[in-house]
Amino acid sequence: MLSQTEENYLKHLLHFGMQEGNAKGISSRQLADKLEVKASSVNDMLKKLKEKNLVQFEPYGKLFLTTEGEQKAVQIIRKHRLWETFLVNKLKFNWADVHEIAEQLEHIQSAHLMDKLDEFLDFPTVDPHGDPIPTREGLFKDDQRISLGDVELNTLVKIVGVKEDSPSFLNYLDKLKIQIGAIIELSAKEEFDESYQIKHEEKTLHVSQKFIENLWVIPTS
Amino acid sequence: MLSQTEENYLKHLLHFGMQEGNAKGISSRQLADKLEVKASSVNDMLKKLKEKNLVQFEPYGKLFLTTEGEQKAVQIIRKHRLWETFLVNKLKFNWADVHEIAEQLEHIQSAHLMDKLDEFLDFPTVDPHGDPIPTREGLFKDDQRISLGDVELNTLVKIVGVKEDSPSFLNYLDKLKIQIGAIIELSAKEEFDESYQIKHEEKTLHVSQKFIENLWVIPTS
DNA sequence: ATTAAAAGTTAGACAAATCTAACTTTATTT
DNA sequence: AAATAAAGTTAGATTTGTCTAACTTTTAAT
Ligand SMILES: [Mn+2]
Ligand SMILES: [Mn+2]
Ligand SMILES: [Mn+2]
Ligand SMILES: [Mn+2]
Numbered sequence A, B: 001m002l003s004q005t006e007e008n009y010l011k012h013l014l015h016f017g018m019q020e021g022n023a024k025g026i027s028s029r030q031l032a033d034k035l036e037v038k039a040s041s042v043n044d045m046l047k048k049l050k051e052k053n054l055v056q057f058e059p060y061g062k063l064f065l066t067t068e069g070e071q072k073a074v075q076i077i078r079k080h081r082l083w084e085t086f087l088v089n090k091l092k093f094n095w096a097d098v099h100e101i102a103e104q105l106e107h108i109q110s111a112h113l114m115d116k117l118d119e120f121l122d123f124p125t126v127d128p129h130g131d132p133i134p135t136r137e138g139l140f141k142d143d144q145r146i147s148l149g150d151v152e153l154n155t156l157v158k159i160v161g162v163k164e165d166s167p168s169f170l171n172y173l174d175k176l177k178i179q180i181g182a183i184i185e186l187s188a189k190e191e192f193d194e195s196y197q198i199k200h201e202e203k204t205l206h207v208s209q210k211f212i213e214n215l216w217v218i219p220t221s
Numbered sequence C: 001a002t003t004a005a006a007a008g009t010t011a012g013a014c015a016a017a018t019c020t021a022a023c024t025t026t027a028t029t030t
Numbered sequence D: 001a002a003a004t005a006a007a008g009t010t011a012g013a014t015t016t017g018t019c020t021a022a023c024t025t026t027t028a029a030t
Helices: A004-015 A028-035 A039-051 A067-089 A098-105 A111-120 A167-175 A209-213 B004-015 B028-035 B039-051 B067-089 B098-105 B111-120 B167-175 B209-213
Strands: A055-057 A063-065 A156-162 A183-190 A195-200 A203-207 A215-219 B055-057 B063-065 B156-162 B183-190 B195-200 B203-207 B215-219
Touching: A004 A028, A004 A039, A004 A063, A004 A067, A028 A039, A039 A055, A063 A067, A067 A098, A067 A111, A156 A167, A195 A209, A209 A215, B004 B028, B004 B039, B004 B063, B004 B067, B028 B039, B039 B055, B063 B067, B067 B098, B067 B111, B156 B167, B195 B209, B209 B215
Parallel strands: none
Antiparallel strands: A055 A063, A156 A183, A156 A215, A183 A195, A195 A203, B055 B063, B156 B183, B156 B215, B183 B195, B195 B203
16 A cells, blocks of 8 residues: 555656656656655655556656556546545535645545545536546546637637646636636737736636636637 | 644543543553554653653553643544544445544544534534534533443333444444334343343344443433 | 756665564562 | 562664755756
């Protein structure tokens, strides 16, 4: 059985897209920053995970999750998202407050519990932030969402999720009364500071590039 | 913040009735057996908990939980029992299967979560095994339950709980179709092997002394 | 092509929670 | 009271995950 720490390393590796064959392999440096430990700690842990056949790497070489490591990581993400869904849908938590608690709950060891919770939640496919919930078998429904940052001006889109679920961003969305499911239009770009105008329910809002890049959308036909 | 290990020590000390002023102070030997560690490990941990003002003890002397230690322990028990209630009432777990998972869930750190869960469960006062759930403030409703082992023959009683929530005992009760709330009568005792006859819904059952001592009951007037 | 910067690695140390083995104190027998 | 057993303590070792500080390799800049 994996320790919570080992699980966290695997999860972050998957979030960084470190699956086998994925070109944009990320540095252990960034992993260290993200996990808020020193690079040497990351190095020590990677050796340990390699020993357990969960990652693959050679000194000064490329780093990858093995299939086994990826599967483990996916299950942790599944648990994280199911718990977040529970907290919001059942316990009526604000969507900005659930991530921290889910960081703890994702390490509870009981496959049976997750099956029961999944059923109780009526088999949700996305979490409160619009992130897909993998199946029991570890499969993600393939999704067509794109970043609002990649959308042409004057296209109608539906917001389906957020990239980063930081409280500051989520609370900002709440303040603007923008929720998942909202239909918006990216109506203008201000070259000077790369800011944008978006239209939402008759109102026009003015937001930053960072803001629009943080939203997942799908075009509405 | 306390580690899970520290929390487990405190919880077990409370279960052993080690509150200040309680005469039946238990030995660290028994604590070691229960926690499945060596006596020396217990000794090390007790020193640490003493340092943190959670227990009080001198070498070769009596051992007690401080008020602070007791409060912490009560909160852990509260969390354990609320989670068990959630698992049975909401996720439809069998009452024999929840203890193990609650052992993990009791260590999740979020007072807000427990308040929300408490509300979601409609403020339960007892867990699925009939054990009282302390309030937010750490108070146990004082209870009149007594052991079925201490009941006179031919008294009608209502089963309100079980002492040990081991799967073997709980599954045995399921097999006998005896649930919490059942009205039974202790109808006869066999001197030879200290076994008993109990009446339950027209049927007469034959059970051991260990069995009846494991049930909490209240007399029905 | 050198040099400088960044990234990655190693050795040695530390705190937490555990252990074994030896020792001391207290309790129980005879 | 002396001997034996049980309980409790201590010292020193181990494992996990981290650190610092020094070192090596790779990448970027001049
Ligand atoms: Mn999250
Ligand atoms: Mn999420
Ligand atoms: Mn329990
Ligand atoms: Mn219980």
